[in-house]
Amino acid sequence: MTYNVEAGAGVFVSPVFFPSEESYGHLLSTLNSAKKSMDICVFTITDDQITRAITQAVERGVKVRIISDDDKSEDLGSDVKRLARDYNIPTRVDGSEAHMHHKFVIIDDSLVINGSYNWTKGARFDNREDLTLTNSGKAVQAFKSEFAKLWSAFEAY
Amino acid sequence: MTYNVEAGAGVFVSPVFFPSEESYGHLLSTLNSAKKSMDICVFTITDDQITRAITQAVERGVKVRIISDDDKSEDLGSDVKRLARDYNIPTRVDGSEAHMHHKFVIIDDSLVINGSYNWTKGARFDNREDLTLTNSGKAVQAFKSEFAKLWSAFEAY
Ligand SMILES: [Zn+2]
Ligand SMILES: [Zn+2]
Incomplete structure:
Protein backbone atom coordinates (compact mmCIF):
# COMPACT_ATOMS: atom_id res chain seq x y z
CA MET A 1 0.00 0.00 0.00
CA THR A 2 1.19 3.49 -0.79
CA TYR A 3 0.71 6.07 1.91
CA ASN A 4 0.78 9.82 1.64
CA VAL A 5 -0.23 10.08 -1.97
CA GLU A 6 -1.12 13.67 -2.75
CA ALA A 7 -4.79 14.47 -2.54
CA GLY A 8 -4.87 16.63 -5.66
CA ALA A 9 -6.46 19.96 -6.52
CA GLY A 10 -9.91 20.98 -5.32
CA VAL A 11 -9.62 18.86 -2.20
CA PHE A 12 -10.86 20.02 1.20
CA VAL A 13 -10.12 18.53 4.61
CA SER A 14 -12.44 20.11 7.18
CA PRO A 15 -12.34 19.12 10.84
CA VAL A 16 -15.20 20.09 13.14
CA PHE A 17 -15.28 19.76 16.92
CA PHE A 18 -17.89 19.00 19.56
CA PRO A 19 -19.77 19.91 21.62
CA SER A 20 -20.80 22.65 19.18
CA GLU A 21 -24.21 23.20 17.70
CA GLU A 22 -22.49 24.76 14.68
CA SER A 23 -20.52 21.54 14.12
CA TYR A 24 -23.66 19.49 14.67
CA GLY A 25 -25.52 21.62 12.15
CA HIS A 26 -22.74 21.01 9.65
CA LEU A 27 -23.00 17.25 10.19
CA LEU A 28 -26.79 17.30 9.81
CA SER A 29 -26.77 19.52 6.73
CA THR A 30 -24.16 17.26 5.14
CA LEU A 31 -26.38 14.22 5.77
CA ASN A 32 -29.32 16.20 4.41
CA SER A 33 -27.33 17.02 1.25
CA ALA A 34 -27.17 13.35 0.19
CA LYS A 35 -28.74 12.82 -3.22
CA LYS A 36 -27.89 9.26 -4.25
CA SER A 37 -26.28 7.19 -1.53
CA MET A 38 -25.36 7.14 2.12
CA ASP A 39 -23.13 4.32 3.36
CA ILE A 40 -23.15 4.53 7.14
CA CYS A 41 -20.62 2.59 9.22
CA VAL A 42 -20.97 3.59 12.87
CA PHE A 43 -20.61 1.86 16.24
CA THR A 44 -23.94 3.16 17.55
CA ILE A 45 -26.86 5.42 16.62
CA THR A 46 -29.03 6.80 19.42
CA ASP A 47 -29.57 10.42 18.33
CA ASP A 48 -33.17 10.75 17.12
CA GLN A 49 -32.40 13.85 15.08
CA ILE A 50 -29.71 12.02 13.10
CA THR A 51 -32.06 9.06 12.74
CA ARG A 52 -34.63 11.44 11.27
CA ALA A 53 -32.03 12.74 8.79
CA ILE A 54 -31.46 9.13 7.75
CA THR A 55 -35.14 8.32 7.32
CA GLN A 56 -35.70 11.55 5.41
CA ALA A 57 -32.87 10.54 3.09
CA VAL A 58 -34.62 7.21 2.48
CA GLU A 59 -37.87 9.05 1.78
CA ARG A 60 -36.26 11.24 -0.86
CA GLY A 61 -34.84 8.19 -2.64
CA VAL A 62 -31.30 8.07 -1.28
CA LYS A 63 -29.93 4.52 -1.20
CA VAL A 64 -28.95 4.08 2.46
CA ARG A 65 -26.97 1.17 3.88
CA ILE A 66 -25.89 0.71 7.51
CA ILE A 67 -23.08 -1.26 9.10
CA SER A 68 -23.07 -1.28 12.89
CA ASP A 69 -22.04 -3.22 15.96
CA ASP A 70 -24.18 -6.21 16.85
CA ASP A 71 -24.02 -5.67 20.60
CA LYS A 72 -24.63 -1.92 20.56
CA SER A 73 -27.58 -2.35 18.22
CA GLU A 74 -29.35 -4.26 21.00
CA ASP A 75 -28.80 -1.47 23.53
CA LEU A 76 -31.77 0.38 24.96
CA GLY A 77 -32.26 3.51 22.87
CA SER A 78 -30.44 2.18 19.83
CA ASP A 79 -32.09 3.29 16.59
CA VAL A 80 -30.35 0.72 14.38
CA LYS A 81 -33.03 -1.94 14.84
CA ARG A 82 -35.80 0.56 14.06
CA LEU A 83 -33.99 1.79 10.93
CA ALA A 84 -33.50 -1.79 9.74
CA ARG A 85 -36.98 -3.13 10.56
CA ASP A 86 -39.32 -0.15 10.11
CA TYR A 87 -37.54 1.52 7.20
CA ASN A 88 -36.15 -1.61 5.56
CA ILE A 89 -32.69 -0.12 5.38
CA PRO A 90 -30.20 -2.84 4.41
CA THR A 91 -28.18 -3.29 7.60
CA ARG A 92 -25.29 -5.57 8.54
CA VAL A 93 -23.57 -6.17 11.87
CA ASP A 94 -20.28 -7.73 12.86
CA GLY A 95 -21.47 -10.76 14.84
CA SER A 96 -18.38 -10.57 17.02
CA GLU A 97 -17.47 -9.68 20.56
CA ALA A 98 -14.99 -7.20 19.14
CA HIS A 99 -16.26 -3.72 18.42
CA MET A 100 -17.35 -2.60 14.96
CA HIS A 101 -15.95 0.69 16.19
CA HIS A 102 -15.88 2.79 13.01
CA LYS A 103 -17.68 6.11 12.91
CA PHE A 104 -17.74 7.06 9.24
CA VAL A 105 -20.23 7.80 6.51
CA ILE A 106 -19.71 8.06 2.77
CA ILE A 107 -22.11 10.39 0.99
CA ASP A 108 -22.85 10.15 -2.74
CA ASP A 109 -19.54 8.29 -3.20
CA SER A 110 -17.90 11.71 -3.10
CA PHE A 143 -13.40 4.17 2.94
CA LYS A 144 -15.55 2.76 0.13
CA SER A 145 -13.29 -0.30 -0.05
CA GLU A 146 -13.45 -0.75 3.72
CA PHE A 147 -17.25 -0.48 3.61
CA ALA A 148 -17.47 -3.05 0.80
CA LYS A 149 -15.14 -5.40 2.64
CA LEU A 150 -17.18 -5.28 5.85
CA TRP A 151 -20.47 -5.48 3.93
CA SER A 152 -19.29 -8.76 2.39
CA ALA A 153 -17.92 -10.12 5.66
CA PHE A 154 -20.88 -9.32 7.90
CA GLU A 155 -24.32 -10.84 8.24
CA ALA A 156 -27.69 -9.21 7.58
CA TYR A 157 -29.21 -7.78 10.76
CA MET B 1 -16.44 29.37 10.27
CA THR B 2 -15.67 28.47 6.68
CA TYR B 3 -15.97 24.83 5.79
CA ASN B 4 -14.61 23.03 2.79
CA VAL B 5 -11.70 25.33 2.09
CA GLU B 6 -9.39 23.68 -0.39
CA ALA B 7 -6.47 21.85 1.14
CA GLY B 8 -3.92 23.06 -1.41
CA ALA B 9 -1.11 21.40 -3.32
CA GLY B 10 1.13 18.75 -1.79
CA VAL B 11 -1.55 17.60 0.59
CA PHE B 12 -2.17 13.95 1.38
CA VAL B 13 -5.17 12.38 3.11
CA SER B 14 -4.35 8.76 3.96
CA PRO B 15 -6.85 6.51 5.73
CA VAL B 16 -5.67 3.25 7.28
CA PHE B 17 -7.87 0.49 8.67
CA PHE B 18 -7.65 -2.01 11.51
CA PRO B 19 -7.10 -4.73 12.47
CA SER B 20 -4.02 -4.68 10.24
CA GLU B 21 -0.43 -4.99 11.32
CA GLU B 22 0.53 -2.92 8.28
CA SER B 23 -1.74 -0.08 9.47
CA TYR B 24 -0.39 -0.45 12.99
CA GLY B 25 3.17 -0.30 11.67
CA HIS B 26 2.29 2.90 9.84
CA LEU B 27 0.90 4.43 13.04
CA LEU B 28 3.98 3.42 15.05
CA SER B 29 6.46 4.59 12.43
CA THR B 30 4.66 7.93 12.22
CA LEU B 31 4.93 8.33 16.01
CA ASN B 32 8.58 7.31 15.76
CA SER B 33 9.15 9.97 13.09
CA ALA B 34 8.37 12.83 15.52
CA LYS B 35 11.32 15.19 15.82
CA LYS B 36 10.06 18.20 17.76
CA SER B 37 6.60 17.79 19.26
CA MET B 38 3.82 15.30 19.83
CA ASP B 39 0.48 16.63 21.09
CA ILE B 40 -1.58 13.59 22.03
CA CYS B 41 -5.31 13.90 22.69
CA VAL B 42 -6.78 10.42 23.20
CA PHE B 43 -9.54 8.89 25.30
CA THR B 44 -7.35 6.06 26.56
CA ILE B 45 -3.86 4.56 26.21
CA THR B 46 -3.35 0.93 27.20
CA ASP B 47 -1.10 -0.36 24.40
CA ASP B 48 2.40 -0.83 25.85
CA GLN B 49 4.03 -0.67 22.43
CA ILE B 50 2.52 2.75 21.73
CA THR B 51 3.49 3.82 25.24
CA ARG B 52 7.07 2.79 24.44
CA ALA B 53 6.95 4.89 21.24
CA ILE B 54 5.89 7.85 23.41
CA THR B 55 8.62 7.36 26.00
CA GLN B 56 11.22 6.90 23.26
CA ALA B 57 10.07 10.20 21.76
CA VAL B 58 10.59 11.87 25.15
CA GLU B 59 14.05 10.31 25.37
CA ARG B 60 15.10 11.70 21.99
CA GLY B 61 14.00 15.19 23.02
CA VAL B 62 10.52 15.42 21.49
CA LYS B 63 8.24 17.73 23.49
CA VAL B 64 5.29 15.49 24.32
CA ARG B 65 1.99 16.64 25.85
CA ILE B 66 -1.02 14.45 26.64
CA ILE B 67 -4.70 15.25 27.03
CA SER B 68 -6.87 12.33 28.14
CA ASP B 69 -10.05 11.37 29.93
CA ASP B 70 -9.95 11.57 33.72
CA ASP B 71 -12.02 8.45 34.30
CA LYS B 72 -10.26 6.24 31.74
CA SER B 73 -6.86 7.28 33.07
CA GLU B 74 -7.75 5.57 36.37
CA ASP B 75 -8.67 2.31 34.63
CA LEU B 76 -6.61 -0.79 35.31
CA GLY B 77 -3.98 -1.03 32.58
CA SER B 78 -4.09 2.64 31.68
CA ASP B 79 -0.64 3.97 30.81
CA VAL B 80 -1.57 7.65 31.16
CA LYS B 81 -0.71 7.83 34.86
CA ARG B 82 2.65 6.15 34.28
CA LEU B 83 3.48 8.51 31.41
CA ALA B 84 2.59 11.52 33.54
CA ARG B 85 4.27 10.44 36.78
CA ASP B 86 7.29 8.39 35.70
CA TYR B 87 8.16 10.32 32.55
CA ASN B 88 7.01 13.75 33.70
CA ILE B 89 5.00 14.25 30.52
CA PRO B 90 2.76 17.29 30.93
CA THR B 91 -0.73 15.77 31.05
CA ARG B 92 -4.17 17.26 31.44
CA VAL B 93 -7.58 15.60 31.89
CA ASP B 94 -11.14 16.77 31.53
CA GLY B 95 -12.38 16.50 35.10
CA SER B 96 -15.87 15.76 33.83
CA GLU B 97 -18.27 12.86 33.68
CA ALA B 98 -18.47 13.45 29.94
CA HIS B 99 -15.93 11.70 27.76
CA MET B 100 -12.78 13.37 26.52
CA HIS B 101 -13.40 11.13 23.54
CA HIS B 102 -10.95 12.48 20.96
CA LYS B 103 -8.43 10.15 19.38
CA PHE B 104 -5.97 12.43 17.63
CA VAL B 105 -2.29 13.31 17.68
CA ILE B 106 -0.47 16.22 16.09
CA ILE B 107 3.14 15.52 15.15
CA ASP B 108 5.72 18.27 14.66
CA ASP B 109 2.88 20.75 14.08
CA SER B 110 2.73 19.38 10.54
CA PHE B 143 -6.63 20.32 15.54
CA LYS B 144 -3.89 22.51 17.06
CA SER B 145 -6.54 25.08 18.05
CA GLU B 146 -8.70 22.36 19.60
CA PHE B 147 -5.70 21.01 21.51
CA ALA B 148 -4.81 24.50 22.80
CA LYS B 149 -8.41 25.13 23.84
CA LEU B 150 -8.65 21.90 25.83
CA TRP B 151 -5.16 22.38 27.29
CA SER B 152 -6.29 25.74 28.70
CA ALA B 153 -9.63 24.43 29.92
CA PHE B 154 -8.40 21.26 31.64
CA GLU B 155 -6.53 20.67 34.86
CA ALA B 156 -3.08 19.14 35.34
CA TYR B 157 -3.26 15.41 36.03
ZN1 LIG C 1 -19.63 -6.70 18.01
ZN1 LIG D 1 -14.20 12.45 31.81
Missing part, protein backbone atom coordinates in the same frame (compact mmCIF):
# COMPACT_ATOMS: atom_id res chain seq x y z
CA LEU A 111 -17.49 12.80 0.51
CA VAL A 112 -16.46 10.96 3.67
CA ILE A 113 -16.83 11.95 7.32
CA ASN A 114 -14.85 10.17 10.03
CA GLY A 115 -13.59 10.80 13.53
CA SER A 116 -14.27 10.05 17.17
CA TYR A 117 -17.95 11.01 17.03
CA ASN A 118 -20.57 8.32 17.61
CA TRP A 119 -24.08 9.23 16.52
CA THR A 120 -25.36 9.78 20.05
CA LYS A 121 -26.70 12.64 22.15
CA GLY A 122 -23.71 12.28 24.47
CA ALA A 123 -21.39 12.98 21.56
CA ARG A 124 -23.49 15.95 20.54
CA PHE A 125 -24.02 17.62 23.90
CA ASP A 126 -21.45 16.37 26.40
CA ASN A 127 -18.28 14.87 25.01
CA ARG A 128 -15.19 16.30 23.40
CA GLU A 129 -15.33 14.90 19.88
CA ASP A 130 -14.04 15.47 16.37
CA LEU A 131 -15.11 14.72 12.82
CA THR A 132 -13.26 15.42 9.60
CA LEU A 133 -15.07 15.91 6.31
CA THR A 134 -13.11 15.42 3.12
CA ASN A 135 -13.81 15.05 -0.58
CA SER A 136 -10.36 13.60 -1.24
CA GLY A 137 -10.95 10.99 -3.92
CA LYS A 138 -8.29 8.72 -2.47
CA ALA A 139 -9.79 8.95 1.01
CA VAL A 140 -13.32 8.34 -0.28
CA GLN A 141 -12.09 5.35 -2.28
CA ALA A 142 -10.29 3.89 0.75
CA LEU B 111 0.73 16.14 10.53
CA VAL B 112 -2.44 15.05 12.27
CA ILE B 113 -3.89 11.58 12.78
CA ASN B 114 -7.53 11.13 13.84
CA GLY B 115 -10.25 8.52 13.65
CA SER B 116 -12.06 5.88 15.66
CA TYR B 117 -8.88 4.24 16.96
CA ASN B 118 -8.17 4.36 20.69
CA TRP B 119 -4.61 3.52 21.67
CA THR B 120 -5.47 0.07 23.00
CA LYS B 121 -4.67 -3.55 22.18
CA GLY B 122 -8.36 -4.13 21.42
CA ALA B 123 -8.21 -1.48 18.71
CA ARG B 124 -5.03 -3.03 17.33
CA PHE B 125 -5.99 -6.68 17.32
CA ASP B 126 -9.75 -7.06 17.54
CA ASN B 127 -11.85 -4.10 16.50
CA ARG B 128 -12.78 -2.59 13.17
CA GLU B 129 -11.15 0.83 13.31
CA ASP B 130 -9.94 3.66 11.11
CA LEU B 131 -7.36 6.43 11.27
CA THR B 132 -6.70 9.15 8.74
CA LEU B 133 -3.31 10.82 8.43
CA THR B 134 -3.12 14.19 6.77
CA ASN B 135 -0.61 17.00 6.39
CA SER B 136 -3.34 19.45 5.35
CA GLY B 137 -2.24 22.75 6.91
CA LYS B 138 -5.84 23.76 7.58
CA ALA B 139 -6.63 20.45 9.26
CA VAL B 140 -3.44 20.56 11.36
CA GLN B 141 -4.24 24.14 12.38
CA ALA B 142 -7.81 23.21 13.37
Whole structure:
Protein backbone atom coordinates (compact mmCIF):
# COMPACT_ATOMS: atom_id res chain seq x y z
CA MET A 1 0.00 0.00 0.00
CA THR A 2 1.19 3.49 -0.79
CA TYR A 3 0.71 6.07 1.91
CA ASN A 4 0.78 9.82 1.64
CA VAL A 5 -0.23 10.08 -1.97
CA GLU A 6 -1.12 13.67 -2.75
CA ALA A 7 -4.79 14.47 -2.54
CA GLY A 8 -4.87 16.63 -5.66
CA ALA A 9 -6.46 19.96 -6.52
CA GLY A 10 -9.91 20.98 -5.32
CA VAL A 11 -9.62 18.86 -2.20
CA PHE A 12 -10.86 20.02 1.20
CA VAL A 13 -10.12 18.53 4.61
CA SER A 14 -12.44 20.11 7.18
CA PRO A 15 -12.34 19.12 10.84
CA VAL A 16 -15.20 20.09 13.14
CA PHE A 17 -15.28 19.76 16.92
CA PHE A 18 -17.89 19.00 19.56
CA PRO A 19 -19.77 19.91 21.62
CA SER A 20 -20.80 22.65 19.18
CA GLU A 21 -24.21 23.20 17.70
CA GLU A 22 -22.49 24.76 14.68
CA SER A 23 -20.52 21.54 14.12
CA TYR A 24 -23.66 19.49 14.67
CA GLY A 25 -25.52 21.62 12.15
CA HIS A 26 -22.74 21.01 9.65
CA LEU A 27 -23.00 17.25 10.19
CA LEU A 28 -26.79 17.30 9.81
CA SER A 29 -26.77 19.52 6.73
CA THR A 30 -24.16 17.26 5.14
CA LEU A 31 -26.38 14.22 5.77
CA ASN A 32 -29.32 16.20 4.41
CA SER A 33 -27.33 17.02 1.25
CA ALA A 34 -27.17 13.35 0.19
CA LYS A 35 -28.74 12.82 -3.22
CA LYS A 36 -27.89 9.26 -4.25
CA SER A 37 -26.28 7.19 -1.53
CA MET A 38 -25.36 7.14 2.12
CA ASP A 39 -23.13 4.32 3.36
CA ILE A 40 -23.15 4.53 7.14
CA CYS A 41 -20.62 2.59 9.22
CA VAL A 42 -20.97 3.59 12.87
CA PHE A 43 -20.61 1.86 16.24
CA THR A 44 -23.94 3.16 17.55
CA ILE A 45 -26.86 5.42 16.62
CA THR A 46 -29.03 6.80 19.42
CA ASP A 47 -29.57 10.42 18.33
CA ASP A 48 -33.17 10.75 17.12
CA GLN A 49 -32.40 13.85 15.08
CA ILE A 50 -29.71 12.02 13.10
CA THR A 51 -32.06 9.06 12.74
CA ARG A 52 -34.63 11.44 11.27
CA ALA A 53 -32.03 12.74 8.79
CA ILE A 54 -31.46 9.13 7.75
CA THR A 55 -35.14 8.32 7.32
CA GLN A 56 -35.70 11.55 5.41
CA ALA A 57 -32.87 10.54 3.09
CA VAL A 58 -34.62 7.21 2.48
CA GLU A 59 -37.87 9.05 1.78
CA ARG A 60 -36.26 11.24 -0.86
CA GLY A 61 -34.84 8.19 -2.64
CA VAL A 62 -31.30 8.07 -1.28
CA LYS A 63 -29.93 4.52 -1.20
CA VAL A 64 -28.95 4.08 2.46
CA ARG A 65 -26.97 1.17 3.88
CA ILE A 66 -25.89 0.71 7.51
CA ILE A 67 -23.08 -1.26 9.10
CA SER A 68 -23.07 -1.28 12.89
CA ASP A 69 -22.04 -3.22 15.96
CA ASP A 70 -24.18 -6.21 16.85
CA ASP A 71 -24.02 -5.67 20.60
CA LYS A 72 -24.63 -1.92 20.56
CA SER A 73 -27.58 -2.35 18.22
CA GLU A 74 -29.35 -4.26 21.00
CA ASP A 75 -28.80 -1.47 23.53
CA LEU A 76 -31.77 0.38 24.96
CA GLY A 77 -32.26 3.51 22.87
CA SER A 78 -30.44 2.18 19.83
CA ASP A 79 -32.09 3.29 16.59
CA VAL A 80 -30.35 0.72 14.38
CA LYS A 81 -33.03 -1.94 14.84
CA ARG A 82 -35.80 0.56 14.06
CA LEU A 83 -33.99 1.79 10.93
CA ALA A 84 -33.50 -1.79 9.74
CA ARG A 85 -36.98 -3.13 10.56
CA ASP A 86 -39.32 -0.15 10.11
CA TYR A 87 -37.54 1.52 7.20
CA ASN A 88 -36.15 -1.61 5.56
CA ILE A 89 -32.69 -0.12 5.38
CA PRO A 90 -30.20 -2.84 4.41
CA THR A 91 -28.18 -3.29 7.60
CA ARG A 92 -25.29 -5.57 8.54
CA VAL A 93 -23.57 -6.17 11.87
CA ASP A 94 -20.28 -7.73 12.86
CA GLY A 95 -21.47 -10.76 14.84
CA SER A 96 -18.38 -10.57 17.02
CA GLU A 97 -17.47 -9.68 20.56
CA ALA A 98 -14.99 -7.20 19.14
CA HIS A 99 -16.26 -3.72 18.42
CA MET A 100 -17.35 -2.60 14.96
CA HIS A 101 -15.95 0.69 16.19
CA HIS A 102 -15.88 2.79 13.01
CA LYS A 103 -17.68 6.11 12.91
CA PHE A 104 -17.74 7.06 9.24
CA VAL A 105 -20.23 7.80 6.51
CA ILE A 106 -19.71 8.06 2.77
CA ILE A 107 -22.11 10.39 0.99
CA ASP A 108 -22.85 10.15 -2.74
CA ASP A 109 -19.54 8.29 -3.20
CA SER A 110 -17.90 11.71 -3.10
CA LEU A 111 -17.49 12.80 0.51
CA VAL A 112 -16.46 10.96 3.67
CA ILE A 113 -16.83 11.95 7.32
CA ASN A 114 -14.85 10.17 10.03
CA GLY A 115 -13.59 10.80 13.53
CA SER A 116 -14.27 10.05 17.17
CA TYR A 117 -17.95 11.01 17.03
CA ASN A 118 -20.57 8.32 17.61
CA TRP A 119 -24.08 9.23 16.52
CA THR A 120 -25.36 9.78 20.05
CA LYS A 121 -26.70 12.64 22.15
CA GLY A 122 -23.71 12.28 24.47
CA ALA A 123 -21.39 12.98 21.56
CA ARG A 124 -23.49 15.95 20.54
CA PHE A 125 -24.02 17.62 23.90
CA ASP A 126 -21.45 16.37 26.40
CA ASN A 127 -18.28 14.87 25.01
CA ARG A 128 -15.19 16.30 23.40
CA GLU A 129 -15.33 14.90 19.88
CA ASP A 130 -14.04 15.47 16.37
CA LEU A 131 -15.11 14.72 12.82
CA THR A 132 -13.26 15.42 9.60
CA LEU A 133 -15.07 15.91 6.31
CA THR A 134 -13.11 15.42 3.12
CA ASN A 135 -13.81 15.05 -0.58
CA SER A 136 -10.36 13.60 -1.24
CA GLY A 137 -10.95 10.99 -3.92
CA LYS A 138 -8.29 8.72 -2.47
CA ALA A 139 -9.79 8.95 1.01
CA VAL A 140 -13.32 8.34 -0.28
CA GLN A 141 -12.09 5.35 -2.28
CA ALA A 142 -10.29 3.89 0.75
CA PHE A 143 -13.40 4.17 2.94
CA LYS A 144 -15.55 2.76 0.13
CA SER A 145 -13.29 -0.30 -0.05
CA GLU A 146 -13.45 -0.75 3.72
CA PHE A 147 -17.25 -0.48 3.61
CA ALA A 148 -17.47 -3.05 0.80
CA LYS A 149 -15.14 -5.40 2.64
CA LEU A 150 -17.18 -5.28 5.85
CA TRP A 151 -20.47 -5.48 3.93
CA SER A 152 -19.29 -8.76 2.39
CA ALA A 153 -17.92 -10.12 5.66
CA PHE A 154 -20.88 -9.32 7.90
CA GLU A 155 -24.32 -10.84 8.24
CA ALA A 156 -27.69 -9.21 7.58
CA TYR A 157 -29.21 -7.78 10.76
CA MET B 1 -16.44 29.37 10.27
CA THR B 2 -15.67 28.47 6.68
CA TYR B 3 -15.97 24.83 5.79
CA ASN B 4 -14.61 23.03 2.79
CA VAL B 5 -11.70 25.33 2.09
CA GLU B 6 -9.39 23.68 -0.39
CA ALA B 7 -6.47 21.85 1.14
CA GLY B 8 -3.92 23.06 -1.41
CA ALA B 9 -1.11 21.40 -3.32
CA GLY B 10 1.13 18.75 -1.79
CA VAL B 11 -1.55 17.60 0.59
CA PHE B 12 -2.17 13.95 1.38
CA VAL B 13 -5.17 12.38 3.11
CA SER B 14 -4.35 8.76 3.96
CA PRO B 15 -6.85 6.51 5.73
CA VAL B 16 -5.67 3.25 7.28
CA PHE B 17 -7.87 0.49 8.67
CA PHE B 18 -7.65 -2.01 11.51
CA PRO B 19 -7.10 -4.73 12.47
CA SER B 20 -4.02 -4.68 10.24
CA GLU B 21 -0.43 -4.99 11.32
CA GLU B 22 0.53 -2.92 8.28
CA SER B 23 -1.74 -0.08 9.47
CA TYR B 24 -0.39 -0.45 12.99
CA GLY B 25 3.17 -0.30 11.67
CA HIS B 26 2.29 2.90 9.84
CA LEU B 27 0.90 4.43 13.04
CA LEU B 28 3.98 3.42 15.05
CA SER B 29 6.46 4.59 12.43
CA THR B 30 4.66 7.93 12.22
CA LEU B 31 4.93 8.33 16.01
CA ASN B 32 8.58 7.31 15.76
CA SER B 33 9.15 9.97 13.09
CA ALA B 34 8.37 12.83 15.52
CA LYS B 35 11.32 15.19 15.82
CA LYS B 36 10.06 18.20 17.76
CA SER B 37 6.60 17.79 19.26
CA MET B 38 3.82 15.30 19.83
CA ASP B 39 0.48 16.63 21.09
CA ILE B 40 -1.58 13.59 22.03
CA CYS B 41 -5.31 13.90 22.69
CA VAL B 42 -6.78 10.42 23.20
CA PHE B 43 -9.54 8.89 25.30
CA THR B 44 -7.35 6.06 26.56
CA ILE B 45 -3.86 4.56 26.21
CA THR B 46 -3.35 0.93 27.20
CA ASP B 47 -1.10 -0.36 24.40
CA ASP B 48 2.40 -0.83 25.85
CA GLN B 49 4.03 -0.67 22.43
CA ILE B 50 2.52 2.75 21.73
CA THR B 51 3.49 3.82 25.24
CA ARG B 52 7.07 2.79 24.44
CA ALA B 53 6.95 4.89 21.24
CA ILE B 54 5.89 7.85 23.41
CA THR B 55 8.62 7.36 26.00
CA GLN B 56 11.22 6.90 23.26
CA ALA B 57 10.07 10.20 21.76
CA VAL B 58 10.59 11.87 25.15
CA GLU B 59 14.05 10.31 25.37
CA ARG B 60 15.10 11.70 21.99
CA GLY B 61 14.00 15.19 23.02
CA VAL B 62 10.52 15.42 21.49
CA LYS B 63 8.24 17.73 23.49
CA VAL B 64 5.29 15.49 24.32
CA ARG B 65 1.99 16.64 25.85
CA ILE B 66 -1.02 14.45 26.64
CA ILE B 67 -4.70 15.25 27.03
CA SER B 68 -6.87 12.33 28.14
CA ASP B 69 -10.05 11.37 29.93
CA ASP B 70 -9.95 11.57 33.72
CA ASP B 71 -12.02 8.45 34.30
CA LYS B 72 -10.26 6.24 31.74
CA SER B 73 -6.86 7.28 33.07
CA GLU B 74 -7.75 5.57 36.37
CA ASP B 75 -8.67 2.31 34.63
CA LEU B 76 -6.61 -0.79 35.31
CA GLY B 77 -3.98 -1.03 32.58
CA SER B 78 -4.09 2.64 31.68
CA ASP B 79 -0.64 3.97 30.81
CA VAL B 80 -1.57 7.65 31.16
CA LYS B 81 -0.71 7.83 34.86
CA ARG B 82 2.65 6.15 34.28
CA LEU B 83 3.48 8.51 31.41
CA ALA B 84 2.59 11.52 33.54
CA ARG B 85 4.27 10.44 36.78
CA ASP B 86 7.29 8.39 35.70
CA TYR B 87 8.16 10.32 32.55
CA ASN B 88 7.01 13.75 33.70
CA ILE B 89 5.00 14.25 30.52
CA PRO B 90 2.76 17.29 30.93
CA THR B 91 -0.73 15.77 31.05
CA ARG B 92 -4.17 17.26 31.44
CA VAL B 93 -7.58 15.60 31.89
CA ASP B 94 -11.14 16.77 31.53
CA GLY B 95 -12.38 16.50 35.10
CA SER B 96 -15.87 15.76 33.83
CA GLU B 97 -18.27 12.86 33.68
CA ALA B 98 -18.47 13.45 29.94
CA HIS B 99 -15.93 11.70 27.76
CA MET B 100 -12.78 13.37 26.52
CA HIS B 101 -13.40 11.13 23.54
CA HIS B 102 -10.95 12.48 20.96
CA LYS B 103 -8.43 10.15 19.38
CA PHE B 104 -5.97 12.43 17.63
CA VAL B 105 -2.29 13.31 17.68
CA ILE B 106 -0.47 16.22 16.09
CA ILE B 107 3.14 15.52 15.15
CA ASP B 108 5.72 18.27 14.66
CA ASP B 109 2.88 20.75 14.08
CA SER B 110 2.73 19.38 10.54
CA LEU B 111 0.73 16.14 10.53
CA VAL B 112 -2.44 15.05 12.27
CA ILE B 113 -3.89 11.58 12.78
CA ASN B 114 -7.53 11.13 13.84
CA GLY B 115 -10.25 8.52 13.65
CA SER B 116 -12.06 5.88 15.66
CA TYR B 117 -8.88 4.24 16.96
CA ASN B 118 -8.17 4.36 20.69
CA TRP B 119 -4.61 3.52 21.67
CA THR B 120 -5.47 0.07 23.00
CA LYS B 121 -4.67 -3.55 22.18
CA GLY B 122 -8.36 -4.13 21.42
CA ALA B 123 -8.21 -1.48 18.71
CA ARG B 124 -5.03 -3.03 17.33
CA PHE B 125 -5.99 -6.68 17.32
CA ASP B 126 -9.75 -7.06 17.54
CA ASN B 127 -11.85 -4.10 16.50
CA ARG B 128 -12.78 -2.59 13.17
CA GLU B 129 -11.15 0.83 13.31
CA ASP B 130 -9.94 3.66 11.11
CA LEU B 131 -7.36 6.43 11.27
CA THR B 132 -6.70 9.15 8.74
CA LEU B 133 -3.31 10.82 8.43
CA THR B 134 -3.12 14.19 6.77
CA ASN B 135 -0.61 17.00 6.39
CA SER B 136 -3.34 19.45 5.35
CA GLY B 137 -2.24 22.75 6.91
CA LYS B 138 -5.84 23.76 7.58
CA ALA B 139 -6.63 20.45 9.26
CA VAL B 140 -3.44 20.56 11.36
CA GLN B 141 -4.24 24.14 12.38
CA ALA B 142 -7.81 23.21 13.37
CA PHE B 143 -6.63 20.32 15.54
CA LYS B 144 -3.89 22.51 17.06
CA SER B 145 -6.54 25.08 18.05
CA GLU B 146 -8.70 22.36 19.60
CA PHE B 147 -5.70 21.01 21.51
CA ALA B 148 -4.81 24.50 22.80
CA LYS B 149 -8.41 25.13 23.84
CA LEU B 150 -8.65 21.90 25.83
CA TRP B 151 -5.16 22.38 27.29
CA SER B 152 -6.29 25.74 28.70
CA ALA B 153 -9.63 24.43 29.92
CA PHE B 154 -8.40 21.26 31.64
CA GLU B 155 -6.53 20.67 34.86
CA ALA B 156 -3.08 19.14 35.34
CA TYR B 157 -3.26 15.41 36.03
ZN1 LIG C 1 -19.63 -6.70 18.01
ZN1 LIG D 1 -14.20 12.45 31.81
